[in-house]
Amino acid sequence: MAIKVVHWGTGPTGRLGLRGIINHPDLELVGLYVHSPDKVGQDAAALCGVAANTGVAATDDAAALAAGGADCLAYFGPAAHDGAGVADVAPFLSAGTNVVTTSFAGLTHPPTAEAALRDPLEAAAVAGGASFFATGIEPGFASDLLPMALLSSCDEIRSIRIQEIADYSGYPAADTLRYAFGFGEAPDFGCFLADPAILTGAWRGVVDAIADLLQTPLDAIETDYERATLDRDLDTAMGRLPAGSTAGVRFEVRGVLDGQPLVILEHVNRMAGDVAPAWPHGTAGDTLTYRVEIVGSPTMRCELVFDPPESEGGLTATAMRAVNAIPAVCAAGPGLLGATDVPLVASRNLASRNLASRAIAASARPGARPSQ
Template sequence: MTLRVVQWSTGNVGKHTIAGVDARPDLELAGVWVSNPAKVGRDAGELAGLGRTLGVEATDDADALLALNPDCVVYTAMADDRLPDAIADLTRFLRAGVNVVSSGPVFLQYPDGVVPAGLTDPIRAAAAEGGASLWVNGIDPGFANDWMALTLTSLSERIDEVRCLEILDYSTYDNPTVLFDIMGFGKPIDDVPMLLQPGVLGIAWGSVVRQLAAGLDVELDAVEESFSRLPAPEAFDIPSGSIGEGTAAALRFEVRGMRGGRAVCVLEHITRLRPDLGPDWPQPTGQGGYRVVVTGEPNYTLDMTMLATDGDHNTAGLKATAMRLVNSVPAVVAAPPGLLTALDLPLVTGRGLVRP
């Protein structure tokens, strides 16, 4: 059975999801939505950089796309700085009976205990009304700290702590809004950007530690957060802009799920704009990636490194988020209606992606 998919946005992740849909024999690209008028009428293959046409023209007509009655929308539009609009989009799709896999808002990957029920109840109601499902995921929050981590714990006799780390150089990550406005890089070190406002880390990545705890049958007492930042020793440039001397150039933060006065589930990010910053912080394997450390009996450390064919680990991370969503479309379409988490889905594989 071929499932018909509409791609919603063609940015850093969306262009890769188009390629991913095209790569799967059980999926058909039925339509593409774009916000940029300059992209309207352009072929999806061109927007995805495939070097060939796919016969699907991009449009900004949302009603026309929903009238196609697709089986699923792959939603990769920016959500961090437009939460009400993103939630309204997702609710609309669900109410129309269209399943959704989405890269955000990230707290929806496991919202219970993270955001008020008043925020998620309308989404669940729309899913029930339309008989459709929503699944929010990616690489982080997502695979690197749900299935990757929880699968490793299946080898444990005793678990004291599960720690999920992202250790990456973000200098080649081409998203100025995220880097400068949301994460605060290139800004005075005493400025507090959106990401580091009190409670924001706990909302964005509290879903990670809450889901890990649920997968381990642990009831958390509290979720705590902390961060530290390092200044640039001198001015330097990255593709997205300039980093002035003394401005923020490295960030380390933790979100800790607490039980009995100690951390049991931890999400930690080490983000640098140059590899020489924070030499005493955890160092990456290869160009960077994700690490799971399970402390207990035995102790385990699992590293996942990433590298795309263009030689960039950040491209690989974007592709990982895209394919985590695309490859899960059949499972989400088959799932009962509702707001799904990684704990609700069966094993998802790259079915159909091995070619002669």
């Protein structure tokens, strides 16, 4: 029996997650929430580029969807901070609907998440007998499962550095880039990520998850945030960035042990290749690279890159880690789940079988001719 899924959000990542649900052989889309009035009433297929209609029309009635008895909610709403998003998700958990999401970066490691996010969702999950799993790509599998796999091959470990090196010039989410990162604003603009508490709230889960794997309590969490500018205007997907505005952002969240950084989560994000040339670069380029560097025995470096278009590849990977985990999350016990609580679940959307299915469907249409 197919797992009944409600999907929430059709932004850049949510659109790809919606497509993944529709294509998944074990999932059945039974509801779709949208925020924009112009999307209400449209078939889900039209909102994610799938050819055949699903028969599921988008709605802005969240209460009706929460009361619908779905097995799982795939939540791709706005990034959650300061309690935002909790009100969206908690009614589903309370009603017994499991949740997977890429929007709650601070809950990738529930034990050290901010109480404003963790406590109400945990209470709702326990009350409803449902499970909640937050993931993504960074935070997410590129910053927890990938380094965890590499650490299984180590003897002595001195440090683990987990990096995102990316050119954000093709990313259209202007509000996130401007108000969270500070891109396009003056170097002293008070963006969210300039606040150490925001950095810690969103990314310390990565650091703590690795420390837990090592069974090593950390002494402290430290952060750094710096910006870079260019002396020319830049035309990007989020609009024109004026000369002298922020065109590069680099930050770290570090777990410290015995006075030395043990686990370092680092972002290096640019709006052009020549921004801050002294900052780290990917071996295969700066468009989108996830890199893990382990210093120890053995010392190793692993880079994950995506073929063009890199941005869609990264967003697809972000969405599908959550979507593919739905069967395992639905089978788990109630509460908040971390990366090591959910087994690896591979995609079952095989291209060869899709082609065969389409050919069978086409041949069954009235008047169809046998294939030549």
